[in-house]
Amino acid sequence: MAIWRTVVGKMWLTIIGLVAVVIITLGFFLLQYIDVKFSVDPVKIKHLFIFSGAIGFLLTTFFAFFLLTKITQPLREIRDAADCIGQGDYTTRVQIRSTDEIGDLANTFNQMASELNTLFRDLQHERDQLSGVLKSMTDAVIFFNASGVAMLTNPQGKTLLDDWTMVDHLDVDAEGQFSGVPSPLIDTFRKVSTTGKDLTGKVHVKSGVWSVVMTPLASNEEVRGVVAVLRDVTEEFRVEKLRKDFVANISHEIRTPLSMVQGYSEALLDDIAASPEERRDLVQIIHDESLRMGRLVEDLLDLARMEAGHLEMNFEQLDMNGLLSRVFRKFANLAKEQGIVLTRTAEDPSLVLEAGDSDRLEQVLTNLLDNALRHTASGAGISIAARRVEATKGDQIELVIADEGQGIAREDLPYVFERFYKADKARKRESKGGTGLGLAIVKNLVDAHGGKIKVASTFGVGTTFTITLPVSPPRKRAKSVKR
Numbered sequence: 485m486a487i488w489r490t491v492v493g494k495m496w497l498t499i500i501g502l503v504a505v506v507i508i509t510l511g512f513f514l515l516q517y518i519d520v521k522f523s524v525d526p527v528k529i530k531h532l533f534i535f536s537g538a539i540g541f542l543l544t545t546f547f548a549f550f551l552l553t554k555i556t557q558p559l560r561e562i563r564d565a566a567d568c569i570g571q572g573d574y575t576t577r578v579q580i581r582s583t584d585e586i587g588d589l590a591n592t593f594n595q596m597a598s599e600l601n602t603l604f605r606d607l608q609h610e611r612d613q614l615s616g617v618l619k620s621m622t623d624a625v626i627f628f629n630a631s632g633v634a635m636l637t638n639p640q641g642k643t644l645l646d647d648w649t650m651v652d653h654l655d656v657d658a659e660g661q662f663s664g665v666p667s668p669l670i671d672t673f674r675k676v677s678t679t680g681k682d683l684t685g686k687v688h689v690k691s692g693v694w695s696v697v698m699t700p701l702a703s704n705e706e707v708r709g710v711v712a713v714l715r716d717v718t719e720e721f722r723v724e725k726l727r728k729d730f731v732a733n734i735s736h737e738i739r740t741p742l743s744m745v746q747g748y749s750e751a752l753l754d755d756i757a758a759s760p761e762e763r764r765d766l767v768q769i770i771h772d773e774s775l776r777m778g779r780l781v782e783d784l785l786d787l788a789r790m791e792a793g794h795l796e797m798n799f800e801q802l803d804m805n806g807l808l809s810r811v812f813r814k815f816a817n818l819a820k821e822q823g824i825v826l827t828r829t830a831e832d833p834s835l836v837l838e839a840g841d842s843d844r845l846e847q848v849l850t851n852l853l854d855n856a857l858r859h860t861a862s863g864a865g866i867s868i869a870a871r872r873v874e875a876t877k878g879d880q881i882e883l884v885i886a887d888e889g890q891g892i893a894r895e896d897l898p899y900v901f902e903r904f905y906k907a908d909k910a911r912k913r914e915s916k917g918g919t920g921l922g923l924a925i926v927k928n929l930v931d932a933h934g935g936k937i938k939v940a941s942t943f944g945v946g947t948t949f950t951i952t953l954p955v956s957p958p959r960k961r962a963k964s965v966k967r
Contacts, residue, residue: 555586558578558582558586558587558589558590559586561578561590562589562590562593565577565578565593565597569597569600574597574600574601574604575597575601576597577594577597578590578594580594618638619638619639621638621640622640622715623640623713623715624637624638624640624641624643624644624712624713624714624715625637625638625640625711625712625714626644626645626712626714627701627709627711627712628664628665628673628709628710628711629708629709630677630707630708630709631664632664632665632673633664634664634665635709641714644714645666648666648667648668648689649666668687668688668694669696669712672685672687672696672698672712673698673710673712676698676699676700676707676710677700677707680700680702680707681700682697682698682699682700683696683697683698684696684697684698686717686721691718692716693716693717693718694714694715694716694717694718695714695715695717696713696714697712697714698710698711698712698713699711699713738777741773741774741776741777742773742777744770744773745770745773745774748766748767748769748770749770751766752766752767780921784921786925797841797844797932798842798843799839799840800839800840800842801836801837801839801840802836802837802839802840802841802842802845803835803836804835804836804840804870804881804883805831805832805833805835807842807845807846808828808835808849808868809831810846811846811849811850811868812826812828812868814850815853815854815857818857819857822857822860823862823863824857824860824862824863824864824866825864825865825866826865826866826867826868827865827866827867827868828867828868828869828870829868829869829870829871832870832872834872835870835871835872835881836955837881837933837953837955838955838956839956839957840933841932841933844929844932845929845953847925847926847929848926848929848930848951849885851922851923851925851926852885852926852949853866853868853885854922855922855923856885856887856889856947859887859889859890859947860887860888860889860890861889861890864887864889864946865887865888866885866886866887866888867884867885867886867887868883868884868885869882869883869884869886870882870883870884872955873952875952877954878954878955878956879954879955879956880952880953880954880955881952881953881955882950882951882953883950883951883952883953884948884949884950884951885948885949885951886946886947886948886949887946887947887948888945888946890943890944891941891942891943891944891945891946892939892941892943892947893943894941894943897939897940897941900923900939901923901924901927901937901939902924930951930953933953933954934953934954934957935951935952935953935954936951936952937949937951937952938950
């Protein structure tokens, strides 16, 4: 760069120019003027030098303000712009007034501000993307710092923290550490913080099951935080448990009659039965057990067809009074023999379904009443009630089967509609007993009618099943099931 384009060069040239002006003025004008005009009067010579000094001072002051404008003002503008950038305004720019070092500084400053603006815009974009990903995740994500304080969460994680904090309170150890980690996670948090290794596991909180994956965040071989990812696996855990129970139960249900059929048939082959009466008894047992296996297989096939949507349904207008009368007559004598009082509500002309399958609904009521009779002691009562109720989505018919039997424990209520689930773990099925699929079939048949079924029970007091059926089912469902 040429020297006259630098600040130092400008100052140097300015001083040289001032000196030259003074010398030239004194040498060519003032000295001659003094010799001619003021050789006799020295006072006027003093005045002349005073005027010359004043003019020199004014000229120097003028050039000082000139340099102040050219140097100090741009530096102040750069300082103010730096303050704006420090406060987060990355769009601030400095006006370039010259091509010297100050101009280069302003240009470099503007380039730096532009790069910072681009960098922070990219960081903000990545932050928004990360925030969007975290918000869209169904899993709960929580970042704990080394002290156990939750520093970052997605909405699911915040909800989970609030829920666990309200129910379980936060756990604080003897030293007061990890006060922000919920107690179900604190053991895993300690292990991850200590070992610096990933850990996975499951925690049970209230009635739910959660899968937990914890990963340490290390910096300079020091754990500075832990990221926890939690997923609600309650349904998967329940399904897996039911699958195992189903396999165990179906094995038991089939193995028992098969063992009896095999044992008694071997007895016949070995001529263990000495009389025709004994042989008939053995054959009768084999026959009963084969019928039991047949019912089991048929119920399983019906249940599979229901869940696959291939069950034959015959929907038509149905008077519920006639259906209730048939079911009541069917069980009245059996209840009387067992000393059980069976009652029903009076007929109501409004109890009419626009689309219902009489046979399937009779199967529903038969299963429920059969269960009620088998679990109700002599002297107790069973009631059948029906009424029409108003609802926001249209009128419904409500059917209530209530018994005064042994009841169902509270922990068993959520599972009574599952296959082979036994609320009475000590109960043994007889050859003419149920297959353990009755309530599962009942629920599927009620669902096929667009209705709902719920159960309420107090152990040792009794059980109430409530069925709600829409009077006018959805058109789409009604068209899809008519044959």
